[in-house]
Amino acid sequence: MSSSDPILELRDLRTHFPMERGLLFKQLTGTVKAVDGVSLSLARGEVLGLVGESGCGKSTLARTIMGLAPATSGSVWLEGVNITAAPATGEARRALQMVFQDPFASLNPRLSVGEALAEPLRVHRLRPAAEIPARVAELAALVGIPARSLGKYPHEFSGGQRQRIAIARALALEPRIIVADEPVSALDVSIQAQILNLLAKLVRELGLSLVFIAHDLSVVKHLSDRVAVMYLGRIVELGSAADVIERPQHPYTRALVSAVPRPDPDGERARQRIVLAGDPPSPLNPPSGCPFHPRCAYALDSCKTTVPPLAPYAGREVACLRVAEIS
Amino acid sequence: MHLLDVSELHTRFHTRSGVFRAVTNVSFSLERGETLGLVGESGSGKSVTCASLLRLLPSPPARIEGNYARFDGVDLLRASDAELRAIRGKRIGMIFQDPMTSLNPYMRISEQLIEPLLIHEKISRRDALARALAMLESVGINDAARRLHSYPHEFSGGMRQRVMIAMALIARPELLIADEPTTALDVTVQAQILELIKKLQRELGMAVIFISHDLGVVSGLCDRVMVMYAGRIVETADVRSLFKSPQHPYTRALQRSIPALQAKGTELYTLPGLPPDLSKPIAGCSFAERCEFATAACRTGESPAVLASAPAHAHACLRAHAGEILTANEH
Numbered sequence: 001m002s003s004s005d006p007i008l009e010l011r012d013l014r015t016h017f018p019m020e021r022g023l024l025f026k027q028l029t030g031t032v033k034a035v036d037g038v039s040l041s042l043a044r045g046e047v048l049g050l051v052g053e054s055g056c057g058k059s060t061l062a063r064t065i066m067g068l069a070p071a072t073s074g075s076v077w078l079e080g081v082n083i084t085a086a087p088a089t090g091e092a093r094r095a096l097q098m099v100f101q102d103p104f105a106s107l108n109p110r111l112s113v114g115e116a117l118a119e120p121l122r123v124h125r126l127r128p129a130a131e132i133p134a135r136v137a138e139l140a141a142l143v144g145i146p147a148r149s150l151g152k153y154p155h156e157f158s159g160g161q162r163q164r165i166a167i168a169r170a171l172a173l174e175p176r177i178i179v180a181d182e183p184v185s186a187l188d189v190s191i192q193a194q195i196l197n198l199l200a201k202l203v204r205e206l207g208l209s210l211v212f213i214a215h216d217l218s219v220v221k222h223l224s225d226r227v228a229v230m231y232l233g234r235i236v237e238l239g240s241a242a243d244v245i246e247r248p249q250h251p252y253t254r255a256l257v258s259a260v261p262r263p264d265p266d267g268e269r270a271r272q273r274i275v276l277a278g279d280p281p282s283p284l285n286p287p288s289g290c291p292f293h294p295r296c297a298y299a300l301d302s303c304k305t306t307v308p309p310l311a312p313y314a315g316r317e318v319a320c321l322r323v324a325e326i327s
Numbered sequence: 328m329h330l331l332d333v334s335e336l337h338t339r340f341h342t343r344s345g346v347f348r349a350v351t352n353v354s355f356s357l358e359r360g361e362t363l364g365l366v367g368e369s370g371s372g373k374s375v376t377c378a379s380l381l382r383l384l385p386s387p388p389a390r391i392e393g394n395y396a397r398f399d400g401v402d403l404l405r406a407s408d409a410e411l412r413a414i415r416g417k418r419i420g421m422i423f424q425d426p427m428t429s430l431n432p433y434m435r436i437s438e439q440l441i442e443p444l445l446i447h448e449k450i451s452r453r454d455a456l457a458r459a460l461a462m463l464e465s466v467g468i469n470d471a472a473r474r475l476h477s478y479p480h481e482f483s484g485g486m487r488q489r490v491m492i493a494m495a496l497i498a499r500p501e502l503l504i505a506d507e508p509t510t511a512l513d514v515t516v517q518a519q520i521l522e523l524i525k526k527l528q529r530e531l532g533m534a535v536i537f538i539s540h541d542l543g544v545v546s547g548l549c550d551r552v553m554v555m556y557a558g559r560i561v562e563t564a565d566v567r568s569l570f571k572s573p574q575h576p577y578t579r580a581l582q583r584s585i586p587a588l589q590a591k592g593t594e595l596y597t598l599p600g601l602p603p604d605l606s607k608p609i610a611g612c613s614f615a616e617r618c619e620f621a622t623a624a625c626r627t628g629e630s631p632a633v634l635a636s637a638p639a640h641a642h643a644c645l646r647a648h649a650g651e652i653l654t655a656n657e658h
Binding site: 196200216217221266268 | 542546
């Protein structure tokens with residue numbers, strides 16, 4: 001796979017939500033810039049981790065890629081075809097499937113597992129009716145759900161098994177890309193490990209590309225080839241997982257990495273932690289210049305006025321005016 | 328004397344579908360100023376243990392039994408309601424997991440903060456408000472004077488959790504029970520809250536019981552750790568020996584399943600099966616069904632007792648006690 005042949009490409013993608021007041025005569029009171037100029041590419045078979053605090057826009061970015069939230073400007077390209085405004089049931093949408101955070105809310109409680117897996121096959125007329133049961137059994141086997149459980153309903157399964165079913169359902173349409181939004185955040189550690197192993201296996205065996213959204217950096221590092229760090233709707237650092245998480249350059253990535261507690265009592269006590277003051281600023285009223293400057297220990301006056309571009313530095317891309325001075 | 332001394336605590340829920348043994352035979356003690364971590368998966372009985380000590384569970388369906396649970400000499404299991412009320416919120420503070428649902432949406436933050444002071448101390452409203460303001464500032468709420476009279480919905484999740492912490496600490500408790508206080512928060516906010524708990528602990532000299540499923544958080548904060556599985560304690564040790572030489576197969580499995588401790592791309596260890604159904608009696612060790620080391624002896628008789636294997640290290644595994652399982656260091 002070469003980077004010149006991306007399977008998915010985002011070009012200067014923006015998703016803004018107008019904030020309105022009044023029922024009849026709507027008055028615009030502001031704009032939430034949830035995604036504000038994101039350009040990214042995903043190679044075939046690649047796992048791209050997307051990390052950031054809640055409210056940074058990572059879920060909105062995922063929803064915009066999927067076409068679930070309309071893009072304000074910019075475009076999404078799938079294998080060289082612009083799919084930004086593609087219809088929800090079209091061929092382009094089939095290639096992109098999503099796994100959501102909460103496996104309790106993302107399955108229809110009134111459909112048995114077998115029915116839930118058969119539904120997308122019928123809707124997209126992917127298989128003749130006679131072949132559907134065999135394909136359903138194949139999908140269940142792929143994610144480790146026993147065939148005898150296909151008649152059961154979602155409430156009869158544990159959280160980890162439900163997430164397996166949700167993954168099988170995403171796989172039903174033979175997608176080339178899976179977008180997984182915090183797929184293990186709601187699960188216990190030991191169950192998390194099962195789902196992470198399953199995702200890694202599927203990427204390996206089916207040649208899938210994966211956009212993996214999580215706030216747990218150790219989980220992201222374990223699974224991803226590359227990592228993008230988001231802050232207030234923009235990407236602030238993008239590079240290989242090892243570079244970004246083990247040798248972070250952007251002041252925000254450094255703070256984020258240092259905030260992750262490590263299960264090592266001696267190391268944990270000796271470590272100097274960068275504790276960020278305050279909460280992330282509201283995307284409704286973002287700071288001028290670099291969005292991180294109010295919480296940044298290195299900010300200068302120029303950071304308050306200039307929006308730093310994402311530029312190559314130390315083998316990855318960083319959006320910080322002072323990165324060369326502070327590293 | 329221990330600050331808290333719990334002996335053979337049992338909590339059962341009597342429901343229509345049977346008796347659910349949420350907590351079985353839990354004994355532990357805690358010194359003043361000590362931080363005890365309580366680790367385990369959902370449903371392992373961590374929260375129920377602490378809620379039982381404060382008698383916060385409705386009865387029926389809950390039935391709490393035990394030898395005793397002495398807090399500074401007072402048996403919490405047998406104390407009268409009046410005695411308990413004098414302790415809860417004053418000498419023992421509690422932070423609940425979910426900051427979104429644990430604050431009263433109809434009450435201003437100021438009213439909720441001074442409530443424990445007005446109830447437990449002879450203090451004027453004005454002095455109470457002054458202390459509430461000081462407390463809000465010390466938990467790191469910017470512009471506290473203006474925000475004091477806000478309603479909970481005007482605060483973000485991290486700020487609400489800080490308000491919960493301020494409420495639990497305002498009466499300067501001797502013991503703080505923190506039930507997953509940072510689980511719902513971002514890592515950056517989590518780091519702020521953990522620093523805050525450590526700082527206040529130094530200042531007030533209080534003991535902390537910290538419930539968490541995150542081994543990373545526990546390793547940085549706690550002096551001692553108890554691991555729970557299926558309502559029982561399976562291992563208890565000082566934090567260093569728990570991480571360096573875990574003895575019980577369940578503790579080891581937990582560590583092997585965390586991505587942070589494993590090289591990238593390696594298959595993570597996964598436990599086969601599910602935790603046992605606590606409404607049915609379990610013969611022998613409750614972990615045996617999922618344990619790679621279990622033998623026939625593990626599946627019969629009484630549940631193995633928690634016995635010391637080294638100073639300040641105890642666990643409930645028959646085979647590890649018999650020296651039949653190599654520890655990680657001996658590989």
